[in-house]
Amino acid sequence: MPDGTNKALAQAAQLLQQQIRLDHLGVAVKSIAAARGFYELLGLHVQQEETVEHEQVRTAMLPLGESRIELLEPTAEDSTIGRFLARRGEGLHHIAVHVQDIGAAFARLKAAHVRLVSGQIRIGACGHRYFFVHPASTGGVLLEVCADALAEGGQTE
Amino acid sequence: MPDGTNKALAQAAQLLQQQIRLDHLGVAVKSIAAARGFYELLGLHVQQEETVEHEQVRTAMLPLGESRIELLEPTAEDSTIGRFLARRGEGLHHIAVHVQDIGAAFARLKAAHVRLVSGQIRIGACGHRYFFVHPASTGGVLLEVCADALAEGGQTE
Numbered sequence: 001m002p003d004g005t006n007k008a009l010a011q012a013a014q015l016l017q018q019q020i021r022l023d024h025l026g027v028a029v030k031s032i033a034a035a036r037g038f039y040e041l042l043g044l045h046v047q048q049e050e051t052v053e054h055e056q057v058r059t060a061m062l063p064l065g066e067s068r069i070e071l072l073e074p075t076a077e078d079s080t081i082g083r084f085l086a087r088r089g090e091g092l093h094h095i096a097v098h099v100q101d102i103g104a105a106f107a108r109l110k111a112a113h114v115r116l117v118s119g120q121i122r123i124g125a126c127g128h129r130y131f132f133v134h135p136a137s138t139g140g141v142l143l144e145v146c147a148d149a150l151a152e153g154g155q156t157e
Numbered sequence: 158m159p160d161g162t163n164k165a166l167a168q169a170a171q172l173l174q175q176q177i178r179l180d181h182l183g184v185a186v187k188s189i190a191a192a193r194g195f196y197e198l199l200g201l202h203v204q205q206e207e208t209v210e211h212e213q214v215r216t217a218m219l220p221l222g223e224s225r226i227e228l229l230e231p232t233a234e235d236s237t238i239g240r241f242l243a244r245r246g247e248g249l250h251h252i253a254v255h256v257q258d259i260g261a262a263f264a265r266l267k268a269a270h271v272r273l274v275s276g277q278i279r280i281g282a283c284g285h286r287y288f289f290v291h292p293a294s295t296g297g298v299l300l301e302v303c304a305d306a307l308a309e310g311g312q313t314e
Contacts, residue, residue: 090297
């Protein structure tokens with residue numbers, strides 16, 4: 001490729017990258033009370049703790065730079081995190097990557113036959129949008145792609 | 158506690174937090190060539206690829222906001238990453254948290270009897286300093302604490 005094309009590609013890659021960051025790391029734990037102590041010693045603090053009833057999970061968010069650690073404690077054994085703990089033990093459950101244009105990301109990955117867990121973009125707490133990519137396509141990591149809520153009155157992609 | 162103390166603690170926590178960020182996520186993969194495609198579709202690009210001979214691993218770094226994804230491919234079956242793949246399959250191998258004062262972090266965690274994998278702070282590629290915390294103390298995640306290299310002529314803690 002001519003130098004100009006390479007330069008344009010490098011600039012495009014840089015631009016894309018500025019629009020992308022790690023949103024959080026979800027860590028499945030038996031007990032938030034037991035796990036948080038280490039992260040507090042490291043200099044983090046719990047910003048928000050809440051129970052998400054329909055997912056049967058209690059979460060604690062600890063900001064870490066522009067990202068966050070999200071501790072996930074099941075409130076029932078027969079829940080997503082409860083079953084994960086029974087099968088794999090404590091550890092990383094998923095990573096979440098924040099993008100600007102989630103519609104474009106979803107379309108691009110689907111067109112490339114990346115294995116998606118979610119058949120469409122979903123709406124989560126406070127209206128934020130997300131979908132999950134299967135570990136088979138990411139090097140063994142369950143990966144959430146997420147974006148901010150749409151402005152009021154907006155349409156989902 | 159009086160309000161003033163709470164406020165001072167909150168400010169101290171905020172200050173500590175500004176000095177801390179996710180440095181990278183280390184993902185063990187069978188093949189960088191096979192795994193990188195997904196991350197490139199997501200908008201990341203490989204900034205640096207290198208072989209670390211004494212660790213028998215090939216690495217590819219993909220910047221992600223202020224952090225990075227580090228793909229780790231073993232160059233020998235009987236290596237740390239090779240054995241991890243045989244035992245667990247592809248997936249997250251470790252997370253690395255960057256701190257300003259690694260000496261203070263090491264001392265604080267040791268005093269609290271956090272289980273450390275490294276008996277002392279080590280010097281890595283380009284002089285950066287690091288130590289590892291055992292998954293038993295972190296909620297199941299192998300966690301590296303790292304810091305920049307000391308200025309020339311400096312002393313390690």
